Amino acid sequence: MSAGEKGQSKGEQISGKIKEFAGKLTGNERLKNEGRGEQVKGNVREAKEDTKGAMGGFVEGIRDDDPNRRGEGPGPDRRV
Structure with a gap:
């Protein structure tokens, strides 16, 4: 995950927690629900970035396993 993301x-998660707490404290349902929404938005953003990072590692692992990429095995113009 990039540092900015x-x-x-x-x-978003922290801001959401604060809003939710303030909403509970004051009895303001709208503020409480807005805080929950921000927390969910932050969680989704974090999960998206984690997935992107995992997929990037997965793709690199596949590329590293390709014998043609490492110079092993037959190339595209060689017959087995």
């Missing part, structure tokens, strides 16, 4: 997702 991580900071943004954590900021």
Whole structure:
């Protein structure tokens, strides 16, 4: 996850927690629900970035396993 995206997702999560708490404290349902929404938005952003990072590692792992990429095995113009 990039530092900017991580900071943004954590900021949304913290801001959401504060709004939710303030809403509970004052009895303001709208503020409480808005806070919950921000927390969910931050969680989704974090999950998206984690998935992108995992997929990037997965793709690199596949590429590293390709014998043609490492110079092993027959190339595209060689017959087995």
